[in-house]
Amino acid sequence: MTGSADPRAAARAVDAFRRGWPVTIGDDGAALCAYAIETGDPAGFELFDPQAHAPLLLSAGRAATLKLANQAAAATPEGPVQVARSPWLDFAMGTALADPRLDLETPLKGPFRAEPVSEPALGAALLNLARIAGLLPAFFVRPGGTPDFAPADIDALEAPGRLTIAVRARLPVAGAEHAEVVAFRGAGGDEHVALTIGTPDGSPPLVRLHSECLTGDVLGSLKCDCGPQLNAAIERIAGSGWGILLYLRQEGRGIGLINKLRAYSLQDQGFDTVDANTRLGFAVDARDFGIAARMLELLGQRSIRLLTNNPAKVDTLRAHGIDVIERIAHQLPANPHNERYLATKRDRTGHQL
Numbered sequence: 001m002t003g004s005a006d007p008r009a010a011a012r013a014v015d016a017f018r019r020g021w022p023v024t025i026g027d028d029g030a031a032l033c034a035y036a037i038e039t040g041d042p043a044g045f046e047l048f049d050p051q052a053h054a055p056l057l058l059s060a061g062r063a064a065t066l067k068l069a070n071q072a073a074a075a076t077p078e079g080p081v082q083v084a085r086s087p088w089l090d091f092a093m094g095t096a097l098a099d100p101r102l103d104l105e106t107p108l109k110g111p112f113r114a115e116p117v118s119e120p121a122l123g124a125a126l127l128n129l130a131r132i133a134g135l136l137p138a139f140f141v142r143p144g145g146t147p148d149f150a151p152a153d154i155d156a157l158e159a160p161g162r163l164t165i166a167v168r169a170r171l172p173v174a175g176a177e178h179a180e181v182v183a184f185r186g187a188g189g190d191e192h193v194a195l196t197i198g199t200p201d202g203s204p205p206l207v208r209l210h211s212e213c214l215t216g217d218v219l220g221s222l223k224c225d226c227g228p229q230l231n232a233a234i235e236r237i238a239g240s241g242w243g244i245l246l247y248l249r250q251e252g253r254g255i256g257l258i259n260k261l262r263a264y265s266l267q268d269q270g271f272d273t274v275d276a277n278t279r280l281g282f283a284v285d286a287r288d289f290g291i292a293a294r295m296l297e298l299l300g301q302r303s304i305r306l307l308t309n310n311p312a313k314v315d316t317l318r319a320h321g322i323d324v325i326e327r328i329a330h331q332l333p334a335n336p337h338n339e340r341y342l343a344t345k346r347d348r349t350g351h352q353l
C-alpha cells in the first residue's frame with residue numbers, strides 16, 4: 001500500500017511490541033526504532049542498544065510525577081518527554097521509571113535529565129500505540145532505521161469507517177428474551193457488539209453505549225457502576241418497547257484491562273480515577289465514541305434517545321451525524337466502594353445526572 005495509510009502495518013507493530021520486539025516508526029524521512037519497556041527484558045535491550053545510547057520516551061503525566069524538567073513542553077499528559085541516557089539508566093531503572101506502581105518500592109537513583117524530544121510527532125504516535133496495545137507508555141528509542149509503520153497507519157487502525165457487520169444471531173438474554181446480537185469487526189481486528197432488543201417500530205430507539213468493564217460486567221466489582229448500569233439498561237430498553245445496547249470493547253475507558261488495573265492499584269494508594277490515569281500517562285478518557293456512531297449507522301439508526309450521564313457521548317454522536325433527540329439520565333444507587341468514583345465523575349469529568 002504505497003502512499004496510503006496501512007492499518008495492517010500498525011497492527012503488526014502492536015503485535016511486535018506486545019511480544020517485546022523492537023519496531024521502527026517513520027514519517028517524512030525521520031525514523032525511530034522503539035523498544036517497549038513493559039515487554040522487553042535486559043538481554044533483548046542489550047541487543048537493541050549495545051552502545052547504551054538510547055534515551056527513554058515517557059508520557060508527560062508520568063514525567064511530572066518524576067519531577068522531570070521539560071514536561072511543560074508536552075501539551076497533554078499523554079504527550080512525550082525524552083529522558084537522557086545516563087550510566088545508571090539501565091533496563092531495570094527504565095522499568096522503575098515507566099511503572100508508577102513501583103514508586104514506593106524503588107528508591108529512584110537519578111538524577112535524570114529531560115532533553116528536547118528528538119521526534120515529537122513520532123514519539124506521540126508511539127505512546128498512543130502503547131495505549132492501543134494495552135502497554136505502559138514508555139519506550140527506549142534509537143534514531144534511524146527502515147520504517148515498519150507510520151503515524152497515519154495508527155489512525156487507519158482506529159478509523160470507524162472501516163467497521164463492518166460480521167454476523168447476526170438471535171440471543172435471548174436475562175431481562176430481554178426478544179433480542180438479537182449483531183457483531184462488528186473493525187480494521188484492526190477489534191470486535192464490538194450490539195444487542196437489539198424488541199422489534200423496531202419506526203420510532204427512535206432507546207440506546208445505551210456501554211464500555212467494556214470486565215471487573216464490573218463479569219466479576220461484579222463494586223468499585224464502579226458498570227455492572228448495574230448494564231443490567232438496568234437492558235431492562236429499561238426492553239421496557240421502552242425497543243432499542244439498542246452497544247457493547248463497546250473500550251475496557252478501562254480505552255486504556256485496556258491491565259492498564260485499568262494499574263490505575264486501580266494507584267487508587268489503592270489514594271489517587272482518584274482521574275489522577276490515576278494521568279499519572280500512568282494516559283488521557284483521562286481515551287475512548288472514541290465515533291465507533292458507536294458508525295455502528296448505529298450500519299444498523300440504520302440515525303435518530304436516537306440516549307441513556308447516559310456523560311455529555312461527551314452525546315456530543316460525539318452528534319458530531320458524527322447521529323441525531324440524539326433526548327438524553328435520559330442513567331444513574332444507579334451508590335455503594336460504599338464506588339461513592340468516591342461516582343463523585344469524581346460528577347465533579348471532575350462533567351457527568352450530569
Ligand SMILES: Nc1nc2c(ncn2[C@@H]2O[C@H](COP(=O)(O)OP(=O)(O)OP(=O)(O)O)[C@@H](O)[C@H]2O)c(=O)[nH]1
Pocket residue numbers: 209210211212213214224225226229250251252253254255259260263264273277307308309310313330345351
Ligand atoms: N481507566 C479507568 N477506567 C475505569 C475506571 N473505572 C471504570 N472504568 C472504565 O470506565 C468505563 C465506563 O465508563 P463510565 O465513566 O463509568 O461511564 P460512562 O460510560 O462514561 O458514562 P455513563 O454513560 O454516564 O455511564 C468502562 O470502560 C470501565 O472499564 C477507572 O478507575 N479507571
Ligand SMILES: [Zn+2]
Pocket residue numbers: 213215216217224225226227
Ligand atoms: Zn466498571
